[in-house]
Amino acid sequence: MMKLTIVFLYTLLCVTISAMRIVPTIHLSNYSSELSTEYETFYRPEGFSSGHYYESIQIIIKTTGSYDFQCASNMDTYGFIYNGSFTRLTYEPRNFIARDNDRGGHNQFQFEVQLKAGGIYSLVVTTYNSGATGPFSIIASGPDDISFVRIDIPRAMESTTVTTTHHPSSSTTVSISNMIVSSNYMGELTLASNKYPQTELYYQAIKIEVNTTGTYDLSSRSYIDAYGCLYEGSFNPSFPFTNRLVCIDNYMGIHFNIRYILQAKTSYTLIFTTHSPNTIGSFMIVGTGPDKVDFISI
Numbered sequence: 001m002m003k004l005t006i007v008f009l010y011t012l013l014c015v016t017i018s019a020m021r022i023v024p025t026i027h028l029s030n031y032s033s034e035l036s037t038e039y040e041t042f043y044r045p046e047g048f049s050s051g052h053y054y055e056s057i058q059i060i061i062k063t064t065g066s067y068d069f070q071c072a073s074n075m076d077t078y079g080f081i082y083n084g085s086f087t088r089l090t091y092e093p094r095n096f097i098a099r100d101n102d103r104g105g106h107n108q109f110q111f112e113v114q115l116k117a118g119g120i121y122s123l124v125v126t127t128y129n130s131g132a133t134g135p136f137s138i139i140a141s142g143p144d145d146i147s148f149v150r151i152d153i154p155r156a157m158e159s160t161t162v163t164t165t166h167h168p169s170s171s172t173t174v175s176i177s178n179m180i181v182s183s184n185y186m187g188e189l190t191l192a193s194n195k196y197p198q199t200e201l202y203y204q205a206i207k208i209e210v211n212t213t214g215t216y217d218l219s220s221r222s223y224i225d226a227y228g229c230l231y232e233g234s235f236n237p238s239f240p241f242t243n244r245l246v247c248i249d250n251y252m253g254i255h256f257n258i259r260y261i262l263q264a265k266t267s268y269t270l271i272f273t274t275h276s277p278n279t280i281g282s283f284m285i286v287g288t289g290p291d292k293v294d295f296i297s298i
C-alpha cells in the first residue's frame with residue numbers, strides 16, 4: 001500500500017512537472033524613462049504637426065513569440081514597434097510593425113506583436129500631442145525577458161526656427177541645426193474645385209520647386225482618404241498619364257507619402273486628389289528634405 005502511494009505521488013509529480021513545461025511562463029519586463037525637452041522631436045506617424053518628443057529603444061528578444069507592450073504615463077502617449085533601429089532621419093514607413101494611440105486605456109498605447117529571436121526591433125515612445133514631456137513606464141509581457149536599450153540620438157543643437165509666409169496658405173519652417181527643412185502647404189478641396197473629366201474626383205494642382213537637388217518627402221495629412229500624384233512639368237487632367245512620375249494612395253492609413261529626388265530649378269506639379277469620388281475637405285502637404293519646398297497653388 002505504501003509502495004503504491006509513493007508510485008502514485010511520483011506519477012502525480014511527473015505529470016505536474018510536464019504540465020508546467022507545457023504552459024509557458026509569462027515574463028514581465030519593465031522599462032522607465034522620461035521624455036524631456038532635451039530630446040529630439042519628429043513628425044510622428046498619423047500626426048498633424050512636427051515637434052513630438054520621442055525616445056527610441058532597441059528591444060532585444062531571446063525567444064521568438066508574442067509580446068505585449070503596455071505604456072503607463074500621465075501623458076497621452078503614442079507608441080510603435082519598428083523593424084530595425086529607428087531614428088527620425090532614417091525611418092521607412094514599410095518598417096512599422098505595430099502602432100497605437102489609446103488601446104491600453106487612459107490614453108496609453110498598447111499592442112501585441114510577434115517578434116523573432118535575434119531580430120532588431122525598436123520601440124518608439126512619443127506622445128499624441130506635440131511638445132509633451134514627462135515620465136513613462138513600459139510593461140512588456142511575453143514568453144521571455146526583454147532587454148531594453150535606449151538608442152542614443154544626438155540631440156539637435158540649438159535649433160533656429162524661421163517662419164516665412166510667401167503664400168497666404170503656406171509657410172516654411174527651417175531647422176538650421178540639422179539641415180532637414182520642413183515646409184507646409186494648406187489646401188482644401190471644395191465643391192468648386194477642379195474635377196477630373198467625366199468623374200466626380202476633385203483635385204488640386206500645386207506647383208512645386210526646390211532650390212537644392214535631393215530626396216524629398218511630400219506627405220499628406222487629412223481626414224479624407226488622400227491620393228497623390230507627382231508630375232514633372234505641367235499636368236493636364238485630360239491626359240493624366242503624360243508627365244506622370246508617381247502616384248501613391250496609402251502609406252500610413254489614408255495618407256500618402258511621395259519620396260522622390262527633386263531636381264533644383266525644375267518645375268513639378270503635385271496633384272492632391274482623393275481615393276473615392278465626391279470627397280471634399282481640407283488637407284495639408286508637408287514637404288521635408290535638404291531645403292525648403294516652394295508650394296505654389298495653381
Ligand SMILES: [Ca+2]
Nearest residue numbers: 076077101107
Ligand atoms: Ca494615446
Ligand SMILES: [Ca+2]
Nearest residue numbers: 225226249254
Ligand atoms: Ca489614400
